Amino acid sequence: MSNVLVIGAGGVSSVTVHKMAMLPNVFKNITLASRTLKKCQDIQTKVKEKYNININIAKLDADNINETVKLINKISPFLIINLALPYQDLNIMEACLITNTHYLDTANYEPKDEAKFEYSWQWDYSKKFQEKGLMALLGSGFDPGVTNVYTAHTKKHFLNSIHSLDILDCNAGDHGHPFATNFNPEINIREVTSESKHWENNNWQVGPALTNKVSFDFPEIGPKNMYLMYHEELESLVKNFPEIKKARFWMTFGDSYLKHIEVLQNIGMTSIKPINYNGMDIVPLQFLKQVLPDPGSLGNRTKGKTCIGTIITGQKNGKEETHYTYNICDHEQCYEEVGSQAISYTTGVPAMIGAMLMIQKIWYKPGVWNVEQFDPDPFMDLLNKHGLPSQTIQLDKKLSF
Amino acid sequence: MSNVLVIGAGGVSSVTVHKMAMLPNVFKNITLASRTLKKCQDIQTKVKEKYNININIAKLDADNINETVKLINKISPFLIINLALPYQDLNIMEACLITNTHYLDTANYEPKDEAKFEYSWQWDYSKKFQEKGLMALLGSGFDPGVTNVYTAHTKKHFLNSIHSLDILDCNAGDHGHPFATNFNPEINIREVTSESKHWENNNWQVGPALTNKVSFDFPEIGPKNMYLMYHEELESLVKNFPEIKKARFWMTFGDSYLKHIEVLQNIGMTSIKPINYNGMDIVPLQFLKQVLPDPGSLGNRTKGKTCIGTIITGQKNGKEETHYTYNICDHEQCYEEVGSQAISYTTGVPAMIGAMLMIQKIWYKPGVWNVEQFDPDPFMDLLNKHGLPSQTIQLDKKLSF
Numbered sequence: 126m127s128n129v130l131v132i133g134a135g136g137v138s139s140v141t142v143h144k145m146a147m148l149p150n151v152f153k154n155i156t157l158a159s160r161t162l163k164k165c166q167d168i169q170t171k172v173k174e175k176y177n178i179n180i181n182i183a184k185l186d187a188d189n190i191n192e193t194v195k196l197i198n199k200i201s202p203f204l205i206i207n208l209a210l211p212y213q214d215l216n217i218m219e220a221c222l223i224t225n226t227h228y229l230d231t232a233n234y235e236p237k238d239e240a241k242f243e244y245s246w247q248w249d250y251s252k253k254f255q256e257k258g259l260m261a262l263l264g265s266g267f268d269p270g271v272t273n274v275y276t277a278h279t280k281k282h283f284l285n286s287i288h289s290l291d292i293l294d295c296n297a298g299d300h301g302h303p304f305a306t307n308f309n310p311e312i313n314i315r316e317v318t319s320e321s322k323h324w325e326n327n328n329w330q331v332g333p334a335l336t337n338k339v340s341f342d343f344p345e346i347g348p349k350n351m352y353l354m355y356h357e358e359l360e361s362l363v364k365n366f367p368e369i370k371k372a373r374f375w376m377t378f379g380d381s382y383l384k385h386i387e388v389l390q391n392i393g394m395t396s397i398k399p400i401n402y403n404g405m406d407i408v409p410l411q412f413l414k415q416v417l418p419d420p421g422s423l424g425n426r427t428k429g430k431t432c433i434g435t436i437i438t439g440q441k442n443g444k445e446e447t448h449y450t451y452n453i454c455d456h457e458q459c460y461e462e463v464g465s466q467a468i469s470y471t472t473g474v475p476a477m478i479g480a481m482l483m484i485q486k487i488w489y490k491p492g493v494w495n496v497e498q499f500d501p502d503p504f505m506d507l508l509n510k511h512g513l514p515s516q517t518i519q520l521d522k523k524l525s526f
Numbered sequence: 527m528s529n530v531l532v533i534g535a536g537g538v539s540s541v542t543v544h545k546m547a548m549l550p551n552v553f554k555n556i557t558l559a560s561r562t563l564k565k566c567q568d569i570q571t572k573v574k575e576k577y578n579i580n581i582n583i584a585k586l587d588a589d590n591i592n593e594t595v596k597l598i599n600k601i602s603p604f605l606i607i608n609l610a611l612p613y614q615d616l617n618i619m620e621a622c623l624i625t626n627t628h629y630l631d632t633a634n635y636e637p638k639d640e641a642k643f644e645y646s647w648q649w650d651y652s653k654k655f656q657e658k659g660l661m662a663l664l665g666s667g668f669d670p671g672v673t674n675v676y677t678a679h680t681k682k683h684f685l686n687s688i689h690s691l692d693i694l695d696c697n698a699g700d701h702g703h704p705f706a707t708n709f710n711p712e713i714n715i716r717e718v719t720s721e722s723k724h725w726e727n728n729n730w731q732v733g734p735a736l737t738n739k740v741s742f743d744f745p746e747i748g749p750k751n752m753y754l755m756y757h758e759e760l761e762s763l764v765k766n767f768p769e770i771k772k773a774r775f776w777m778t779f780g781d782s783y784l785k786h787i788e789v790l791q792n793i794g795m796t797s798i799k800p801i802n803y804n805g806m807d808i809v810p811l812q813f814l815k816q817v818l819p820d821p822g823s824l825g826n827r828t829k830g831k832t833c834i835g836t837i838i839t840g841q842k843n844g845k846e847e848t849h850y851t852y853n854i855c856d857h858e859q860c861y862e863e864v865g866s867q868a869i870s871y872t873t874g875v876p877a878m879i880g881a882m883l884m885i886q887k888i889w890y891k892p893g894v895w896n897v898e899q900f901d902p903d904p905f906m907d908l909l910n911k912h913g914l915p916s917q918t919i920q921l922d923k924k925l926s927f
Contacts, residue, residue: 303792388789391704393817402816409817415803416794416810
């Protein structure tokens with residue numbers, strides 16, 4: 126059974142489908158569904174031209190559980206790969222339970238009317254999935270996803286226990302626009318303008334958005350300012366590695382990007398509260414999305430690299446060691462290979478790998494799981510083989526900040 | 527005959543109507559008309575409470591010439607005081623010609639679909655106004671308006687001829703918002719983001735917006751950065767004082783204001799070209815206007831002063847002299863007097879003065895005129911009496927920039 130249904134036809138989905146089409150022995154039958162059929166057709170055409178593989182497409186409103194159930198029943202997939210908006214996670218999981226179908230996603234559920242994301246809603250489904258013998262793999266992208274695998278891999282091979290974990294996400298790509306977001310602006314701006322939150326002293330420490338700044342010298346890229354943020358994998362990692370004393374997530378932003386975010390926030394354009402415009406209720410952030418460049422249009426103009434990884438300090442045979450595991454990804458090379466830039470590529474490839482491990486029953490266990498709860502080695506091997514090779518270096522000492 | 531019709535019920539109009547209500551012997555019968563009757567009612571109520579004067583109000587769409595003609599015929603005013611949007615100037619002038627009514631405004635005509643303003647459209651009406659024995663007084667606000675009177679006054683009393691004219695407009699008011707515009711954001715942002723243009727070497731010299739910056743030490747305010755811009759009075763002043771070799775207009779902006787303007791331009795929010803939003807055509811600048819604070823709400827929270835004036839260098843008996851004439855206006859004092867801040871006050875008072883001079887036939891000549899074409903002395907006297915006193919100081923030498 127290697128019949129899969131991919132829901133969502135954005136940049137990440139395009140990468141995942143391209144990568145699956147390159148492995149016809151694993152993914153024998155791919156159906157791609159989206160609210161906008163045109164987006165599915167575009168990916169279908171590219172995959173046909175590039176690999177001479179036929180994928181099926183379908184129109185689907187994934188907010189509607191009945192509609193999703195009907196489509197699943199029609200094609201009987203082994204697995205749903207959910208690459209739609211995070212607002213839709215729970216409805217798609219419901220449809221999986223109704224139809225006895227496995228589930229995988231890359232980003233955790235987020236309610237639409239509140240800028241808040243956490244795993245609890247999805248973890249609460251664990252018993253139901255177990256009872257039905259179904260598996261749900263959460264957060265199989267890059268961060269979350271590969272960063273969780275890096276953490277498990279570091280613990281397995283280099284350390285006896287982890288004291289501190291820092292996830293560093295650097296995008297040194299340049300798309301030439303004064304301001305654009307690399308993925309859905311609505312999701313992106315909600316994430317960036319949220320409070321920072323990190324784990325320390327057995328508790329979540331909350332701070333204002335975009336204020337704790339450190340310059341870090343990234344491999345192959347050089348020094349960049351990075352900012353303390355909250356990112357969803359911290360929640361599962363401190364749960365699954367309870368020995369962790371400190372866990373932080375950092376992301377780089379240029380001064381110009383931050384200036385734009387600050388102004389847009391100041392004037393209320395990032396608000397998700399509707400305002401009255403000529404008698405209509407319009408959400409400023411959704412209007413802003415229409416004004417900004419389409420993230421899908423950035424691929425063929427983005428140059429430069431990304432570097433995402435984990436710096437982990439812990440004990441090894443009674444001594445302190447620090448290991449830095451990272452991937453370097455080149456925007457232009459990604460675009461040449463699958464027609465998408467590195468932000469979509471680094472998320473889309475691990476989604477394909479997670480799906481492959483489930484189909485091959487290498488990672489296969491009823492319940493709702495995060496990726497660090499499985500053996501990291503097969504995932505690490507597949508990353509090396511499918512375009513996201515990793516490197517690990519031992520640092521002289523732990524981070525000074 | 528001192529029956530007047532005021533069209534437009536924004537911040538400037540409120541000041542003009544308050545000031546007229548304080549002079550019941552000059553303005554015996556005031557009618558205030560606007561598309562939004564509620565705005566007229568608000569001003570009507572305040573004027574009644576403050577001065578026990580009854581003004582009439584009417585609902586009017588001034589885009590519609592027939593509707594304007596009907597209203598004029600009903601109340602037979604001596605003069606229309608046009609304080610509506612500059613898009614409507616020509617239609618209101620047409621209505622004046624049809625009904626044999628004099629005309630006054632504070633800002634020149636600007637086509638709605640193009641960020642361009644110039645006097646030619648209105649000057650072209652001169653012959654028609656002359657033939658009917660009607661007078662139109664253009665630009666009787668502060669700048670244009672008082673700055674033109676200052677120029678004529680300097681020439682009349684201090685110099686034999688003018689070589690260079692610099693108009694300096696400083697608003698050191700603080701409304702406490704990260705970003706807001708002091709008048710209609712649509713008009714304000716169109717003005718600020720337009721190319722700079724100044725007169726030099728017998729020609730208009732055009733440059734990019736907001737790049738030519740000079741720090742100037744303003745009386746009672748201190749040093750502020752001011753930027754070379756285009757402002758409409760330059761066009762009439764170099765025509766009416768053909769000896770002028772160089773004429774420039776400068777306006778102060780804070781770094782934060784400019785940062786907001788830059789970002790809003792970068793992302794296309796200041797564009798007047800409609801974009802598609804859920805099947806509707808929406809002009810980004812008009813949506814932005816709805817998101818920003820209402821300029822009318824700034825009055826009771828703005829502190830600080832404005833300083834607007836002219837620095838004029840010329841010959842006096844064969845020697846070079848430089849004279850600086852300016853007014854200082856305090857936002858909080860204006861609010862206390864008439865319930866509006868200084869930006870509305872400095873425009874609204876000169877509109878009342880222009881109307882008074884026309885009604886009293888002190889300034890009275892058929893045709894279309896700019897204010898510098900009349901004797902400046904009675905206007906200067908009335909400025910001193912009605913809240914906008916001016917000072918003139920002689921500078922040691924001409925400006926160094």
